[in-house]
Amino acid sequence: MSRILGFMNSAGGAGRTTSALSIAVAFSEYGRRVLMVDCDPQGALTFILGKERSHRSVYDIYAGRERALGMIHQTNERVDLIPSSPKLYQLSRLKKSEVLFHALNSFEYDIIIIDAAPGLGEINQSVLAAADELIIPTRLDLLSVRGAIDVAEASKKYRAKVRAILPTMVDARAKHGVEMMNELIGKFGKQVIDPGIPKSLLIPEAVVAGTSLLNFKKSSEISGRFREITYDLL
Numbered sequence: 001m002s003r004i005l006g007f008m009n010s011a012g013g014a015g016r017t018t019s020a021l022s023i024a025v026a027f028s029e030y031g032r033r034v035l036m037v038d039c040d041p042q043g044a045l046t047f048i049l050g051k052e053r054s055h056r057s058v059y060d061i062y063a064g065r066e067r068a069l070g071m072i073h074q075t076n077e078r079v080d081l082i083p084s085s086p087k088l089y090q091l092s093r094l095k096k097s098e099v100l101f102h103a104l105n106s107f108e109y110d111i112i113i114i115d116a117a118p119g120l121g122e123i124n125q126s127v128l129a130a131a132d133e134l135i136i137p138t139r140l141d142l143l144s145v146r147g148a149i150d151v152a153e154a155s156k157k158y159r160a161k162v163r164a165i166l167p168t169m170v171d172a173r174a175k176h177g178v179e180m181m182n183e184l185i186g187k188f189g190k191q192v193i194d195p196g197i198p199k200s201l202l203i204p205e206a207v208v209a210g211t212s213l214l215n216f217k218k219s220s221e222i223s224g225r226f227r228e229i230t231y232d233l234l
């Protein structure tokens with residue numbers, strides 16, 4: 001059975017997609033077979049990996065076609081992808097929140113990484129029911145930290161356990177950020193990855209280049225930081 005990691009924060013713009021992709025690529029560098037699943041209808045991950053307008057997508061899983069052929073796409077990053085689709089916006093009530101869990105358990109990968117949307121709606125509940133572990137990326141501001149705490153609370157009713165809180169876009173000079181970091185450590189202790197991911201212009205530049213940070217600037221300090229974090233998750 002694959003190990004399933006969900007990247008989730010109920011607040012938007014927390015650094016989920018960036019962290020999910022960077023850590024997925026680092027896992028593949030460590031020799032793991034990695035599948036990414038884009039569960040966000042916005043499809044940022046699908047866009048970065050160049051798989052927009054794919055005929056088959058994660059929507060097929062939610063529509064009851066768990067084993068639809070052609071759902072898994074190879075990418076240039078040595079990770080496979082089940083892309084998102086705007087059809088996810090039209091999804092009416094899910095019959096069972098375990099639908100994603102059952103589908104993902106039929107795939108043979110070492111690691112499955114799910115990029116979740118903001119919020120705690122039905123699709124995200126299915127992610128909480130599918131994941132073994134949660135990585136909660138958060139900016140060091142109050143709304144993002146609040147979203148991180150909401151996910152940790154929500155996860156208590158599901159099988160997913162919080163593995164790590166990952167501070168993102170960290171600006172060491174920001175006093176408010178230091179206060180938020182202390183607040184997180186007070187609440188989550190050693191689960192908080194310290195230091196987190198620094199703010200870096202390389203990240204939006206990698207998006208423009210249509211590639212992951214780890215392939216865009218292989219030897220940069222920030223790529224190295226993602227590798228160290230992934231090593232601790234191995």
Ligand SMILES: Nc1ncnc2c1ncn2[C@@H]1O[C@H](COP(=O)(O)OP(=O)(O)OP(=O)(O)O)[C@@H](O)[C@H]1O
Nearest residue numbers: 012013014015016017018169197198199200203204
């Ligand atoms: N360490 C960083 N330094 C600078 N910019 C960053 C960093 N991490 C992420 N960003 C940028 O911040 C924005 C939000 O990041 P990202 O898309 O990873 O977050 P998200 O939680 O997936 O957001 P969304 O709610 O849109 O799904 C993106 O434009 C991204 O390029």
Ligand SMILES: [Mg+2]
Nearest residue numbers: 016017040044
């Ligand atoms: Mg995202």
